[in-house]
Amino acid sequence: MAEIVKIRFLLLLPLLIFPSLLPAQEKNIPGKKKVEILHSDEGFFEGDLRRLRFNVRLKHKETYMTCDSAHYYESADLVKAFGNIHIFKGDTLHLYGQHLIYDSRAETAEVSDGVIFINNKTTLYTDHIFYDMANEVARYETGGKILNEDNVLTSKIGIYYTKENILNFKDSVMLVNPDYTMYSDTLVYNTETEIAFFHGPTEVVGDSLRTRCEEGWHDTRNEITLLKGNARVDNLKQIITADSIYYEAENGYGTAFFDVTISDLTRDVIVKGNKAWYYEDPEMFTITDSAQFIQVSDGEFMYLHADTLKSVVSAIDSANDKRLLRAWYGCRLFSDDLQAKCDSISYSLTDSVIKMYYEPILWSEDNQLTADSVFLFTENDAMERMELYNSAFVIEQIDPDRFNQIKGKNLTGYFRENKIYLIEVRGNGENIYYAIENEQLMGVNQSTCANMDIYIEDGNIKRIFMLSSPEGSLDPPLHISASARKLDNFNWLEELKPKDRYDIFRRKK
Numbered sequence: 001m002a003e004i005v006k007i008r009f010l011l012l013l014p015l016l017i018f019p020s021l022l023p024a025q026e027k028n029i030p031g032k033k034k035v036e037i038l039h040s041d042e043g044f045f046e047g048d049l050r051r052l053r054f055n056v057r058l059k060h061k062e063t064y065m066t067c068d069s070a071h072y073y074e075s076a077d078l079v080k081a082f083g084n085i086h087i088f089k090g091d092t093l094h095l096y097g098q099h100l101i102y103d104s105r106a107e108t109a110e111v112s113d114g115v116i117f118i119n120n121k122t123t124l125y126t127d128h129i130f131y132d133m134a135n136e137v138a139r140y141e142t143g144g145k146i147l148n149e150d151n152v153l154t155s156k157i158g159i160y161y162t163k164e165n166i167l168n169f170k171d172s173v174m175l176v177n178p179d180y181t182m183y184s185d186t187l188v189y190n191t192e193t194e195i196a197f198f199h200g201p202t203e204v205v206g207d208s209l210r211t212r213c214e215e216g217w218h219d220t221r222n223e224i225t226l227l228k229g230n231a232r233v234d235n236l237k238q239i240i241t242a243d244s245i246y247y248e249a250e251n252g253y254g255t256a257f258f259d260v261t262i263s264d265l266t267r268d269v270i271v272k273g274n275k276a277w278y279y280e281d282p283e284m285f286t287i288t289d290s291a292q293f294i295q296v297s298d299g300e301f302m303y304l305h306a307d308t309l310k311s312v313v314s315a316i317d318s319a320n321d322k323r324l325l326r327a328w329y330g331c332r333l334f335s336d337d338l339q340a341k342c343d344s345i346s347y348s349l350t351d352s353v354i355k356m357y358y359e360p361i362l363w364s365e366d367n368q369l370t371a372d373s374v375f376l377f378t379e380n381d382a383m384e385r386m387e388l389y390n391s392a393f394v395i396e397q398i399d400p401d402r403f404n405q406i407k408g409k410n411l412t413g414y415f416r417e418n419k420i421y422l423i424e425v426r427g428n429g430e431n432i433y434y435a436i437e438n439e440q441l442m443g444v445n446q447s448t449c450a451n452m453d454i455y456i457e458d459g460n461i462k463r464i465f466m467l468s469s470p471e472g473s474l475d476p477p478l479h480i481s482a483s484a485r486k487l488d489n490f491n492w493l494e495e496l497k498p499k500d501r502y503d504i505f506r507r508k509k
Contacts, residue, residue: 034077035060035104048075060104063089063133077104085111094118095131107134119162122191123147136163148191151220152176165192177220180206194221210234223249239263252280260287267349270294271309283313293325297381302335305504323349332504337418339363339498352378363497364420365459368395383415394423395492396461398434404461405432405487406454423454432485433464444485447472
């Protein structure tokens with residue numbers, strides 16, 4: 001035992017006699033930029049190894065390191081440090097942990113056990129980190145958490161480019177914000193701009209908003225988002241899907257492009273197109289390029305196409321609003337019971353009133369109806385009546401040459417189970433009616449009357465009631481040729497009638 005004490009004393013004797021040999025006074029060889037040992041309470045030599053204990057302080061270039069103890073391998077210029085590791089550079093970068101391997105030649109630091117990495121306003125927590133100090137790149141592969149302003153980001157793998165203020169997260173990425181949580185496969189986050197770029201399947205979940213996409217970016221500071229690839233936004237009132245969706249939350253403004261679908265969950269309506277613009281206050285959207293409006297009611301569908309569709313909401317009071325859909329240029333409508341064509345449509349979704357302008361044409365079963373303007377009224381999602389204003393004209397085809405015809409100033413048609421059963425003509429009434437019994441043509445009634453009521457069964461005229469001062473005659477079928485039996489302004493437009501839901505996109509005038 002005495003011999004061991006004597007050997008240790010002999011080892012320490014040169015340090016006591018020559019203080020300049022103490023580790024605290026050691027300096028780098030000029031040009032080598034080796035690690036400097038600034039201080040330690042105790043120091044031991046073991047060949048190439050220097051053991052430093054208590055309040056150890058080291059320096060390499062502009063980087064400082066403190067710890068409880070360290071092993072410095074002088075020839076390799078390598079440091080292994082233990083306990084309360086603190087690496088710092090200037091006032092902005094701090095790295096903490098319990099174990100450190102520092103290679104001064106490669107300028108890399110490997111820190112483990114309770115790692116905390118602080119750079120400006122960003123704090124990283126992990127169990128193990130590899131920091132390339134020359135290139136200012138930190139990497140972890142055992143899971144990590146980063147705090148930046150109001151955002152918390154976690155992932156299994158992370159790369160932090162401190163010079164560029166960019167974080168690259170991979171595998172089980174999650175970003176938690178006070179307003180939402182984002183899940184992604186790969187996410188790149190700029191700590192300076194607070195913009196997150198995501199790649200691979202990504203989902204954002206909030207109290208009143210859910211989004212998903214394949215890639216895009218989100219500005220967490222300014223609340224601006226771009227979603228691309230199977231993009232979807234669900235705000236609990238509407239679901240929007242498209243190839244790409246751009247939205248500014250603060251301005252309440254958004255756009256969507258290609259395969260756009262807006263589903264209104266509160267009104268069972270769907271809007272489709274390739275280009276859409278949305279404004280939150282006042283609520284309004286515009287959609288073009290193959291624009292289509294679809295209304296669903298008890299399994300029945302109504303399809304409307306126009307060059308442009310626009311939906312606006314006008315506030316009536318704090319508890320109610322009025323939503324209006326406008327369509328213009330090349331409007332076509334198709335449902336199983338009703339088809340239509342016109343140039344402009346105004347549809348009040350609140351009052352369920354469809355107003356058609358500029359050469360409107362309606363087809364209800366075998367009947368064609370035209371006027372200067374047409375209003376359609378629905379109740380409980382079913383057709384209730386239609387009103388035709390100025391130059392109302394109803395045509396029913398009997399055979400290729402014969403047509404029942406009704407004219408008047410104004411006309412009102414009433415529906416039962418979405419089928420027209422009564423037509424009221426008010427003002428300047430005229431009609432041509434082919435009387436048929438047992439599938440045999442008996443005669444032709446051509447008359448005029450100021451007002452008349454026409455009853456329809458199975459889409460065909462069955463009875464006509466002249467209400468005031470009727471004039472007319474019942475002629476034999478061949479008394480006048482069928483082609484001559486036409487009222488003024490007769491125009492049979494069967495070729496324009498939409499044949500199915502896809503035919504509404506036909507451009508034929």
